[in-house]
Structure formats: C-alpha cells, structure tokens
Amino acid sequence: MMKNNWIKKGCIYKVDGSQLWNKTHSQVPVVDIISSNRLRIYYATRDEDGRSGTSFIEVNSENPQQIEYVHDRMILELGKTGTFDDSGIMPTCIINKDGIKYLYYIGWTTRRTVPFSNSIGLAISKDGGKTFSKMFNGPIIGQGPMEPYFTGTCEVIKLNSQYVAYYLSCIGWKKINSKFEPFYDLKIASSENAIDWTLTGKIAISLEDNEGGIASASVLNLGDYYGMWYSVRGASDYRNNMENSYKIGYAESLDGFNWERKKSNVIPLSDNGWDSKMIAYPNVISTGSKFYLFYNGNGFGETGFGYAEKIIT
Numbered sequence: 001m002m003k004n005n006w007i008k009k010g011c012i013y014k015v016d017g018s019q020l021w022n023k024t025h026s027q028v029p030v031v032d033i034i035s036s037n038r039l040r041i042y043y044a045t046r047d048e049d050g051r052s053g054t055s056f057i058e059v060n061s062e063n064p065q066q067i068e069y070v071h072d073r074m075i076l077e078l079g080k081t082g083t084f085d086d087s088g089i090m091p092t093c094i095i096n097k098d099g100i101k102y103l104y105y106i107g108w109t110t111r112r113t114v115p116f117s118n119s120i121g122l123a124i125s126k127d128g129g130k131t132f133s134k135m136f137n138g139p140i141i142g143q144g145p146m147e148p149y150f151t152g153t154c155e156v157i158k159l160n161s162q163y164v165a166y167y168l169s170c171i172g173w174k175k176i177n178s179k180f181e182p183f184y185d186l187k188i189a190s191s192e193n194a195i196d197w198t199l200t201g202k203i204a205i206s207l208e209d210n211e212g213g214i215a216s217a218s219v220l221n222l223g224d225y226y227g228m229w230y231s232v233r234g235a236s237d238y239r240n241n242m243e244n245s246y247k248i249g250y251a252e253s254l255d256g257f258n259w260e261r262k263k264s265n266v267i268p269l270s271d272n273g274w275d276s277k278m279i280a281y282p283n284v285i286s287t288g289s290k291f292y293l294f295y296n297g298n299g300f301g302e303t304g305f306g307y308a309e310k311i312i313t
Contacts, residue, residue: 006267006293006308011065011274013041013057014304021047021074022055023160026302028153029294030091032101035223037061038068039285040129041294042075042103043156044090047232051078052088052108056129061287064294064307075132076105076123084109084119084139091268092120092153092216095194096130101125102194103132104154104165114173114180117154119143122195141167142187146199149173151280152184155217156194159256165189165197166204166217166228184213186230188257204228204259205215205251210235216281219256220291222273226253229266229282229293234293242269246280248295267308281305286312306313 015022022045029044041054053074060066079085085107094106103123111117119142123132141151152168169187173180186204189197205214205228212235219228228251234244250263270276275297283294291310297303 006310008267008270008275008308010065011200011297011304011306012059012294013043013067014310015045019072021045021053023048024070025299025301026054026304027052027296027303028090028106029283029296030094030103030164031283031285031292031294032096033285034058034060034129034288039064041219041305042091042094044088044301046088053078054089054105062065064198064292071130075130077132079107079137083107085121086118087116089121093156095156095158097194099126099131100134101129102156103129104140104156106152106154112234114182116150117143118150118168119168120151120154120167135195140195141165141197141199143222145198145199149182153216157219157221157256163191163194164256165191165277166219168213168215171207174235176215181212181236183235184215186214186217189237202257203297204257205230205249205261212236212238216283216286218282220284220286224254226256227251228253229284230266231280233280242277245278246300248282248293267295274298275306287292288312 013287017023025046027044033062044052055071058069088108090106107121116211119139123234125132144177156165170184188202191197211235216231231246232249233246238244248266251259253259277298281296294307
C-alpha cells in the first residue's frame with residue numbers, strides 16, 4: 001500500500017481574467033508528460049457567461065512551480081447549439097496512442113428540469129497536443145440504456161490488451177433545500193480501441209453513507225497493484241461547508257476492476273489560503289523519481305491548481 005506522505009508544494013497557476021474566455025477558474029488539471037523536462041497541464045476556465053473552455057500551460061517537470069509557457073487561446077470550440085457540449089468543455093484525461101493524443105473531455109449542456117447534463121467526448125491531436133479536433137459531434141459515453149442521467153469525468157488506462165475507463169456515472173437527482181443535486185459514483189467501461197466503449201455496469205467506487213458524489217479518478221500502475229485517487233464530497237451543502245466539500249480519497253486494486261478504499265482524506269485542507277476549504281480533482285503522474293499529485297483548491301478551481309509531491313522509494 002502506498003504510504004501517505006504527500007508534501008504540499010503550493011499553487012501553480014490561476015487565470016488572470018485578461019481575456020473574454022478565461023475570466024475565472026483554472027479547473028480539473030490534466031497532465032501530459034511531453035518531454036523529460038516539461039509537463040503540459042490542460043485545464044478548464046470559464047468565460048464571462050460561466051461557460052467552460054479548455055486551454056493549457058507548460059511547466060518544468062523538476063519544478064512545476066516554474067511556468068515555461070501559457071497558451072493564449074482555447075483548444076476546442078463549443079459545440080453547435082443543441083449538442084452535448086454547447087455550454088462548456090472541460091478536459092478530463094489524455095492518453096498517447098499510435099502517435100496521436102486522445103483528449104477525453106466533459107461536454108456541458110443546460111437542462112430545464114435539472115440544471116445541467118454532462119457527457120464524455122473525444123478530441124484528437126496529431127501535432128503533439130497543441131491543436132485538437134473533435135472526433136465526433138456527439139459523445140462517446142453519454143446518456144443511454146445503462147446511463148439514464150449523465151456521465152462526467154473519465155480516466156482511461158491500458159489494461160492488458162484492452163482499454164478501461166473509470167467514469168463518473170450519475171445515479172439520480174434529489175431535491176435538497178429546494179435545489180436539485182446530482183448523485184454519482186464511478187463505473188467501468190471497456191474498449192478495444194479507446195474510442196468505442198462497452199459499458200459494463202460495474203461500479204469501481206460506490207457511494208457510502210452521507211456521500212453524494214465521487215468523481216475524477218486518477219489511476220496508476222504501481223507494479224503489483226493499481227492505485228486510484230478520486231474526489232469525494234458530501235450529499236448536501238458541499239459548496240460552502242468545508243466539512244462536506246470535496247476531499248481526495250484513495251483506493252487500490254490488484255486487477256483494475258475490483259477496488260478497495262484505503263484512505264478518505266489523502267491531503268488535508270490547509271489552515272488558510274487557496275486550498276483551505278476544498279481539495280478536488282486529483283491528477284497523479286510519475287516522473288520516475290517522484291509522484292506528483294495535481295489538484296484544485298477552493299471553489300472548484302476558482303483559486304487555481306497546485307500540487308503535492310512524494311519521493312519514489
């Protein structure tokens with residue numbers, strides 16, 4: 001089992017709001033190791049109307065506080081009116097396959113009876129990840145017979161001869177204090193080509209008592225077992241009550257399908273500052289000598305994203 005000795009290193013980046021498309025938030029950091037000394041971090045920001053868009057920065061891999069490059073535009077346009085991503089696009093996972101980068105993203109659209117709906121889309125890049133094009137106008141994992149509500153965050157890994165996705169699966173809405181709130185866990189899908197997915201219905205991490213949402217799985221092969229970091233929140237009052245806000249949990253699996261929770265609060269809240277009320281959306285990578293855990297702090301990324309590190313022993 002991986003021991004809990006993460007060392008917080010602080011906030012890396014927060015958008016400056018200087019352009020119409022990046023007024024607030026630097027949310028859901030998704031990290032791609034692009035060279036021996038550089039990391040590219042994709043993130044979601046919000047425009048003046050609150051719609052999410054995706055861009056990236058690049059940082060030094062030995063010192064992620066050192067920003068090397070800031071991209072000055074969104075990498076994907078919102079979908080056509082009426083499509084699943086016409087109201088927002090957020091990155092959720094990136095893999096490298098056959099010289100092509102596959103960027104899985106969360107598409108947002110608004111609803112009348114409930115506030116929103118999400119689905120998972122796919123864009124690809126053939127120029128090393130600087131520009132992307134959507135593979136489809138529709139989602140690759142969305143509403144259907146096995147997913148009547150919505151799907152969201154997604155982590156894709158190669159597991160033996162197939163690809164496996166650990167994705168957010170909404171299991172229903174409940175009206176709490178006059179507001180409809182979604183409840184969701186993590187489920188598993190499989191694919192031969194990382195594009196066409198079979199939904200297995202198997203739950204990777206299920207909700208426990210007083211929990212309302214599990215999201216943002218980040219999975220690493222740790223040799224004899226797999227480790228998963230994920231966000232978990234309370235069932236209600238999770239936006240402003242730090243007792244119920246997102247925290248980072250940790251689970252392990254011997255086969256990638258059957259998971260056991262090991263820890264519920266991997267990185268405690270700070271006493272003050274950017275991550276003193278919420279810690280969410282983990283993305284864990286290995287650089288060979290260190291593990292880095294990138295995450296958001298207060299306000300679902302309103303205060304930016306930062307990281308913690310652990311020396312590999």
